[in-house]
Amino acid sequence: xxxxxxxxxxxxxxxxxxxxxxxxxxxxxxxxxxxxxxxxxxxxxxxxxxxxxxxxxxxxxxxxxxxxxxxxxxxxxxxxxxxxxxxxxxxxxxxxxxxxxxxxxxxxxxxxxxxxxxxxxxxxxxxxxxxxxxxxxxxxxxxxxxxxxxxxxxxxxxxxxxxxxxxxxxxxxxxxxxxxxxxxxxxxxxxxxxxxxxxxxxxxxxxxxxxxxxxxxxxxxxxxxxxxxxxxxxxxxxxxxxxxxxxxxxxxxxx
Numbered sequence: 001x002x003x004x005x006x007x008x009x010x011x012x013x014x015x016x017x018x019x020x021x022x023x024x025x026x027x028x029x030x031x032x033x034x035x036x037x038x039x040x041x042x043x044x045x046x047x048x049x050x051x052x053x054x055x056x057x058x059x060x061x062x063x064x065x066x067x068x069x070x071x072x073x074x075x076x077x078x079x080x081x082x083x084x085x086x087x088x089x090x091x092x093x094x095x096x097x098x099x100x101x102x103x104x105x106x107x108x109x110x111x112x113x114x115x116x117x118x119x120x121x122x123x124x125x126x127x128x129x130x131x132x133x134x135x136x137x138x139x140x141x142x143x144x145x146x147x148x149x150x151x152x153x154x155x156x157x158x159x160x161x162x163x164x165x166x167x168x169x170x171x172x173x174x175x176x177x178x179x180x181x182x183x184x185x186x187x188x189x190x191x192x193x194x195x196x197x198x199x200x201x202x203x204x205x206x207x208x209x210x211x212x213x214x215x216x217x218x219x220x221x222x223x224x225x226x227x228x229x230x231x232x233x234x235x236x237x238x239x240x241x242x243x244x245x246x247x248x249x250x251x252x253x254x255x
């Protein structure tokens with residue numbers, strides 16, 4: 001157990017897992033509290049390097065695209081049909097309709113799969129707040145073309161913010177105000193010429209961090225047309241603070 005607020009990268013690939021990098025997923029921990037943030041493909045395996053799912057205090061899901069949520073399906077099987085013994089369903093925070101989406105996929109007979117026996121489902125809304133052990137979780141709606149949320153995690157004296165998937169938006173900037181660490185997606189190599197924007201470029205990530213006066217920026221969810229090094233360099237040109245990449249397995253101490 002540590003008094004530090006830690007961010008462990010389980011995976012950061014998009015839109016599908018690489019050989020050595022699962023999709024989006026992170027473990028946030030502090031004083032024995034453990035929260036699994038996004039459950040993209042391959043992240044359940046990496047999560048088990050650090051904790052069992054029956055040791056989780058909560059799961060938080062930004063949106064229901066598969067590269068952020070697919071491993072909830074196998075987590076359900078682990079929770080109810082394997083070697084895991086839950087004392088109670090795991091608190092699951094996610095977008096509206098998350099329980100129905102899971103049940104639709106998991107149900108194979110006329111009887112609906114008992115999703116709520118594995119997960120205590122709480123639907124997010126803009127401004128939602130919850131407590132998980134020693135952590136406060138604050139969610140804001142963001143701009144991804146579907147219901148999607150960003151997350152601020154707070155201890156008594158430290159904070160980190162996770163963008164989820166989103167275009168630059170006022171809600172993310174205000175949520176990230178003076179956070180110690182901003183974990184921000186940088187999926188797009190360039191701004192879309194047409195249509196609704198749904199992602200950040202690396203420059204956008206730097207701008208969001210600068211506008212929010214974040215202490216540190218970690219770029220994640222870097223698109224296939226970019227390299228992590230390119231994303232870091234481009235974000236650094238727009239943000240004066242330290243910039244890193246969310247490499248799989250990396251652990252960031254939030255200070």
